[in-house]
Amino acid sequence: MRVNLEILSSAYLLGVKSIELPHIKELVPHMMTRRRLTKAAKICVELLNRVEHFEGGRILCGSAFGELETTANILNAIDKEEPLSPTDFQNSVYNTAVSYLSILYHNQNEILTLSCGDKTALNVLKAGALKALDGDTLLLLCFETLDIAGIEQVNHCIDYLESGVALVVRVTEREATLKLQKSELKGVPNSISEMLHVAQNAPQLESSIIEVNL
Amino acid sequence: MPTNSVYVNCFESVCCAGESSEALFEAICTHQSGIKSFSEFIPNKSIALGKIEKSFSIESLLAFTCKKVLAQSSLENFENTLLVVGSSVGGMQMSENIFLRDHHYQNIDPKLHAIDAIAHMLSKHFTFRDDISFSTACTSSANALGYGYEMIAKGVYESVLVVGIDTLSLTTIRGFDALGVLSSHTCQPFDVKRDGMNVAEGIAVLLLENKPQPTSIELLGVGNSSDAHHMAHPSPDGAGALSAMQKALHCAHIAPSEVGYINAHGTGTQANDTSEACAIESLFGAHVPVSSTKSITGHTLGAAGALEAIICVMALQKQILPPNTHLVEPENKTLHFVHEAKAHSFRYALSNSLAFGGNNTALLFGLPQ
Numbered sequence: 001m002r003v004n005l006e007i008l009s010s011a012y013l014l015g016v017k018s019i020e021l022p023h024i025k026e027l028v029p030h031m032m033t034r035r036r037l038t039k040a041a042k043i044c045v046e047l048l049n050r051v052e053h054f055e056g057g058r059i060l061c062g063s064a065f066g067e068l069e070t071t072a073n074i075l076n077a078i079d080k081e082e083p084l085s086p087t088d089f090q091n092s093v094y095n096t097a098v099s100y101l102s103i104l105y106h107n108q109n110e111i112l113t114l115s116c117g118d119k120t121a122l123n124v125l126k127a128g129a130l131k132a133l134d135g136d137t138l139l140l141l142c143f144e145t146l147d148i149a150g151i152e153q154v155n156h157c158i159d160y161l162e163s164g165v166a167l168v169v170r171v172t173e174r175e176a177t178l179k180l181q182k183s184e185l186k187g188v189p190n191s192i193s194e195m196l197h198v199a200q201n202a203p204q205l206e207s208s209i210i211e212v213n214l
Numbered sequence: 215m216p217t218n219s220v221y222v223n224c225f226e227s228v229c230c231a232g233e234s235s236e237a238l239f240e241a242i243c244t245h246q247s248g249i250k251s252f253s254e255f256i257p258n259k260s261i262a263l264g265k266i267e268k269s270f271s272i273e274s275l276l277a278f279t280c281k282k283v284l285a286q287s288s289l290e291n292f293e294n295t296l297l298v299v300g301s302s303v304g305g306m307q308m309s310e311n312i313f314l315r316d317h318h319y320q321n322i323d324p325k326l327h328a329i330d331a332i333a334h335m336l337s338k339h340f341t342f343r344d345d346i347s348f349s350t351a352c353t354s355s356a357n358a359l360g361y362g363y364e365m366i367a368k369g370v371y372e373s374v375l376v377v378g379i380d381t382l383s384l385t386t387i388r389g390f391d392a393l394g395v396l397s398s399h400t401c402q403p404f405d406v407k408r409d410g411m412n413v414a415e416g417i418a419v420l421l422l423e424n425k426p427q428p429t430s431i432e433l434l435g436v437g438n439s440s441d442a443h444h445m446a447h448p449s450p451d452g453a454g455a456l457s458a459m460q461k462a463l464h465c466a467h468i469a470p471s472e473v474g475y476i477n478a479h480g481t482g483t484q485a486n487d488t489s490e491a492c493a494i495e496s497l498f499g500a501h502v503p504v505s506s507t508k509s510i511t512g513h514t515l516g517a518a519g520a521l522e523a524i525i526c527v528m529a530l531q532k533q534i535l536p537p538n539t540h541l542v543e544p545e546n547k548t549l550h551f552v553h554e555a556k557a558h559s560f561r562y563a564l565s566n567s568l569a570f571g572g573n574n575t576a577l578l579f580g581l582p583q
Contacts, residue, residue: 065328066328074388081257084389086389089390089392089393095350100445105442115349130361153319214365
């Protein structure tokens with residue numbers, strides 16, 4: 001089945017190391033809340049602030065490696081026989097970032113998180129296309145936050161250690177105007193690549209529509 | 215949008231309470247818990263966990279369980295089947311073992327660390343048309359079932375293999391210990407004296423198809439919601455769980471009074487059970503039999519949704535209500551808890567899954583229409 005998605009709005013963030021988020025204090029003014037957010041949650045907050053046409057609704061999010069910093073904190077604490085931080089543990093699940101979005105913006109809709117390795121962004125688009133058949137507008141997100149101590153021991157190909165993409169989509173009967181393919185930018189995680197390509201190219205088109213093959 | 219019917223045609227599971235689904239259902243009905251005490255996971259502390267008894271490699275046990283499902287089915291292979299995985303930790307156990315041995319990350323294979331490590335393992339044994347993996351903590355495999363339902367209902371696939379899996383890892387055991395929610399004995403969901411949950415491991419595999427077999431149970435509805443309340447605590451009034459159950463019933467066009475059994479999430483923690491009982495009471499009152507089966511299986515985390523879906527399917531097939539073992543004095547005095555397995559004529563069963571982040575999923579199963 002082929003489903004065409006209209007890209008109503010898009011945004012992306014890329015950081016060779018850590019992404020700077022200068023507006024996060026304004027976006028999450030309550031300090032204690034802001035301190036609990038993971039970097040991925042902050043990236044998602046910033047992305048949500050940058051897109052238009054999404055006033056709450058269903059969200060699909062993808063990440064190949066999820067909350068790597070809290071996962072590493074937990075592993076290192078176990079290795080050193082130190083107590084685990086309860087906050088690190090509750091923030092280690094793959095749906096942490098979008099759960100904070102739901103809390104901050106009182107979004108009580110369906111929110112799902114996928115993790116499919118290099119196919120993550122493509123699968124977020126597929127899942128988004130399937131859900132969009134119901135006729136609503138969805139927010140699609142993907143992110144990676146790999147900027148942790150020692151990442152060079154396992155990372156040999158990703159230059160942009162922090163990244164995030166947001167697309168606001170709805171189903172359309174109109175013809176595709178943008179080919180679904182990987183981003184031409186070298187060094188970005190494969191897990192965000194197709195969504196990044198859409199976000200990089202959609203703003204230049206009068207009408208941005210992609211064809212998703214389920 | 216045309217809607218196809220979705221049938222659970224084959225299934226199999228492995229957990230601490232049974233190496234097959236039949237053994238598991240027997241254990242539930244006869245109160246034979248698989249939970250045991252272990253002292254090697256947390257220094258100077260004994261905790262009760264659900265560990266699969268026989269020594270196994272995840273890959274071989276997972277592949278074996280999927281082969282059993284394929285053998286039950288009318289399929290020759292999975293080449294036209296979508297694989298949908300639900301897991302909260304994926305390959306974390308392997309990464310932990312390597313890191314705690316080496317004290318560095320160098321020998322960790324990223325492909326075998328993340329959630330899609332499960333799909334990667336299965337790709338060595340089977341060919342699927344496509345695969346997708348969900349990770350939403352303890353609702354992971356319930357959401358995998360929901361996605362499989364949608365793929366068939368909307369006519370994209372004729373068959374979907376749903377795999378729910380999580381293995382015991384130090385990350386989850388010590389993490390839940392840090393939150394202060396682990397019990398040192400078998401959990402007592404919904405009891406006034408409950409003092410926590412039992413982390414457990416499990417594999418549950420279900421084949422969903424658009425055509426029924428003689429023993430099929432229909433997956434009729436799926437409901438999703440978000441609490442929008444707190445990362446680790448459910449909303450006290452159970453509003454999120456209530457919304458998910460209402461949506462599942464609405465999706466299936468079923469009235470609350472028609473539901474004959476609810477398999478509750480019922481972890482045995484103070485917060486979960488009070489909140490969920492409140493939600494069930496507000497929608498169903500005292501009429502619908504309710505039980506949690508986690509005092510037998512433990513909480514298999516990302517696998518729990520799929521494992522408890524199998525329990526609901528078997529309850530419908532056998533027309534037996536599974537009991538809530540170790541429930542002596544219910545905290546909620548209104549709900550109709552099932553204390554002993556009993557024959558009961560019923561048409562619909564609801565399974566609840568609730569997770570960190572306030573992620574809620576309810577699945578409605580029924581005898582074929």
